[in-house]
Amino acid sequence: MDSEWISSNPAQLVTSTDTQQFVGDDGISNRLVASSDALGSQITFTPDAPIDLEAFEEIRFWIRSSRQANGSSQHPFYLEFAYQDSGDAPEEEHRWLVPVNRSNTWEERRIGVENDRRSAVTGFQLRCLTNLPFTCNIDDLLTVREDMLLDLEQALLQQIDTQGIQLIRDDIPLSQAASPGDVQLVLPFTPDFAVDNRILVQGGSEGDEIHTVIGVTHDSAGDSTTLELDPESPLRGVLAADIATVSITVPSIVETSSVVTSPPSPSVVLTLLDVQEDLERTGYALQRDSFRQRGDLTVCSTRAAARAYLVEYQLVVLAPQRQQQLAIYRWLLQRLSIDIGLPINGSNAPVWVLPPLEADDRQLGILTTVRVRIGTRLETAQRQEQPWAQQVGIYTAQTNAPLEQEGIVLNFQNLSTG
Known part of the structure; x- marks a missing residue:
């Protein structure tokens, strides 16, 4: 549109x-x-x-x-x-x-x-x-x-958009050119880079490339930082010095039973904690939509009200440096708020930031988790097309009175048509 x-x-x-x-x-x-x-x-x-x-x-x-x-x-x-x-x-x-x-x-x-x-x-x-x-x-x-949980999770990943976090003030240009098949990048001295970084390489002949750093050598005296890349994923393109650039990405990883035990650093790991029905938000009024003409008759589609649910996620921030941890944490809090909500399929879902779950053994250097609760809905019935009633007649009379002797007609013309 x-x-x-x-x-x-x-x-x-x-x-x-x-x-x-x-x-x-x-x-x-x-x-x-x-x-x-x-x-x-x-x-x-x-x-x-x-x-x-x-x-x-x-x-x-x-x-x-x-x-x-x-x-x-x-x-x-x-x-x-x-x-x-x-x-x-x-x-x-x-x-x-x-x-x-x-x-x-x-x-x-x-x-x-x-x-x-x-x-x-x-x-x-x-x-x-x-x-x-x-x-x-x-x-x-x-x-x-609609696919309630999948739609919600995709919307959550899009909302936090951790790929947009800029942990380094500027993209760092290469000090030395690199060729296809190389597994090493040489940059000016930049202590922000660390092992397990997932980096974005731009400006090469093959377009953007994503790589994992498996080794880093910082040489402040020689004004250089050397990044060693995974040999299973070497460079694809030609990278010119002072033109191609490198930056640190912050991927969001949804935890599953098969998730890698050593995620990139920095990264945000999302875990689905709970799904429960929210009876207070579940309505009982019949839904009406899809109004159309069928000949001289106006019809609409009806179905039972959608069931309301509350879905909870835990977000864990992993980063090698405290400054990076805090920057990612602040980024998440700015994007997860009841004031903003969470757009899901065009409608805004409510979001609450909750106290974190108690951890029996929390590791040093890892910030407390961000725990969010999101309100969503699940359609449980199929649409049924029916004539749209605009008038309801209510008649009162004695039980032995003839029909149509006296009628009282109430016109309901301002019914919601949403």
């Missing part, structure tokens, strides 16, 4: 990119301004090649609009989301109505596409269904197939 879509009628439906209103981490959204004559106008995004969405079961995006839309006579649906697939039959359509429960509020919309053709999507549209004027922002268009 970051690139500007194309309007079929720029005079009545204006589209532009907006850096003031957004929900994603890219700092931009798409803005639509529809006039009172925009009926039938649409904006379109056409990918360079057909997109295969068969691996996904949902399309999600966020909307912030100036006008409500709940399908009632006072607030009719005025915007439609659609896509086309190159394999569509002549009468086959993929169109959904876009609800807006509250004006000027960011809301997530979820569309189930598990039963729609989607193996070669050729275009996406947002179309005006009425002449009602409105202004809205659309952001964070995603395709999703």
